[in-house]
Structure formats: structure tokens, C-alpha cells
Amino acid sequence: MSAVDFDINAQTRADVGKGASRRLRREGKVPAVLYGAGKEAASLILDHDEIFHHLEHEAFYSHILSVKVDGKAQKAVLKDVQRHPSKPKIQHVDFQRVSETDKIHMHVPLHFIGEDVAPGVKAGGLISHLMTSIDIICLAKDLPEYIEVDVSALETG
Structure with missing residues (x-):
């Protein structure tokens, strides 16, 4: 394990869909989803610059992350990142919840x-x-x- 810990601050997202996601992106936010571990999937809002800087670290892709949703931390791994085809922008991020005893x-x-x-x-x-x-x-x-x-x-x- 690395000495680097990745903490991601997120907020729950009520509005879903293409239009809501586009509005978020214009405001410098990234739509995301947190799923798995037998719990309901949660639609999230992330800060674009924060997640963009985390993605520059190789360790971010193979690390247990701490996703803080409205102040409550959950352990997760990065499952998918969708990037804009021509701009250095993140379009969407998928996280999967994990427990330390999960394979x-x-x-x-x-x-x-x-x-x-x-x-x-x-x-x-x-x-x-x-x-x-x-x-x-x-x-x-x-x-x-x-x-x-x-x-x-x-x-x-």
C-alpha cells in the first residue's frame, strides 16, 4: 500500500439524466455513481478539479479509496472513468463499494x-x-x- 491516501468528497445527486449531467459539468462538477456491497446505488456529484488531480496518480487506479458522501466515509475502488474525447475533462466516474473482506x-x-x-x-x-x-x-x-x-x-x- 502507498503512503498516499485518497479522500474524495462527494454530495448526493437528486437530479439524474442527460440534462442534469450537462448542467453539472458546466458548473465544474462531475456526475458519478457509487454501487455495490449489497447497497442501493448512489448518484453523486464530485468536484472536477479534485477528481482530475487524483486521476493523475497511478496509485489512484489500484487503491482503496475513501469516498465521503455528505460527510460519511465509504471504502470503494475506481471501476470506470469516462473522459471527453478531445478536451481534458472527466465526464463520469464509477466507484464500487468494497469491504476489506471482499474479494x-x-x-x-x-x-x-x-x-x-x-x-x-x-x-x-x-x-x-x-x-x-x-x-x-x-x-x-x-x-x-x-x-x-x-x-x-x-x-x-
């Missing part, structure tokens, strides 16, 4: 270490990263921020 399915990034000392690289070879993330199923409390892959012993071929 969850997530994509976790791979961090490759030891590339500079690998014998194959020193001999003129290149390391090609065909996979940059991996699907895992684990308990929410055991969710890693990333998985390190040591490639320092790789030869060419």
Missing part, C-alpha cells in the same frame, strides 16, 4: 526494475513491455498498489 477483481500496474543492469540490455538487447498491467483477484485489504517485476537477470533471446 475484488482489479487491474494492477507492473513496475519493471533492474533494466539498466540486465545482461541482455548490456549486450545490446531491448526489453519490450508487452504487458503493463495484470488482472488479479484478491481481498480488498491485500490489494497491491503495483507489482514489481525484477528483470535484472534477463539475457537476450
Whole structure:
């Protein structure tokens, strides 16, 4: 787990639909939904700049988040982000509630270490990263921020 904790402040949203979502976006807000854990789905309003800055961190995508809905914190993971096709804007965010004892399915990034000392690289070879993330199923409390892959012993071929 990272030393970074992600707290997301949200408000409940009464108006739903295309028109209501467009009005929110014009006001600098992002429509979102929080679902799962056997509870009713909750329509939320997020601050665009806050969520945009969180999304710049790689750890945000594979981390247990604290979503504070009207002051009450709930644990969740990021499930989906919809972005504007041509502008740096977030259109919609989906969160899934989790309990630390729940098994969850997530994509976790791979961090490759030891590339500079690998014998194959020193001999003129290149390391090609065909996979940059991996699907895992684990308990929410055991969710890693990333998985390190040591490639320092790789030869060419």
C-alpha cells in the first residue's frame, strides 16, 4: 500500500439524466455513481478539479479509496472513468463499494526494475513491455498498489 491516501468528497445527486449531467459539468462538477456491497446505488456529484488531480496518480487506479458522501466515509475502488474525447475533462466516474473482506477483481500496474543492469540490455538487447498491467483477484485489504517485476537477470533471446 502507498503512503498516499485518497479522500474524495462527494454530495448526493437528486437530479439524474442527460440534462442534469450537462448542467453539472458546466458548473465544474462531475456526475458519478457509487454501487455495490449489497447497497442501493448512489448518484453523486464530485468536484472536477479534485477528481482530475487524483486521476493523475497511478496509485489512484489500484487503491482503496475513501469516498465521503455528505460527510460519511465509504471504502470503494475506481471501476470506470469516462473522459471527453478531445478536451481534458472527466465526464463520469464509477466507484464500487468494497469491504476489506471482499474479494475484488482489479487491474494492477507492473513496475519493471533492474533494466539498466540486465545482461541482455548490456549486450545490446531491448526489453519490450508487452504487458503493463495484470488482472488479479484478491481481498480488498491485500490489494497491491503495483507489482514489481525484477528483470535484472534477463539475457537476450
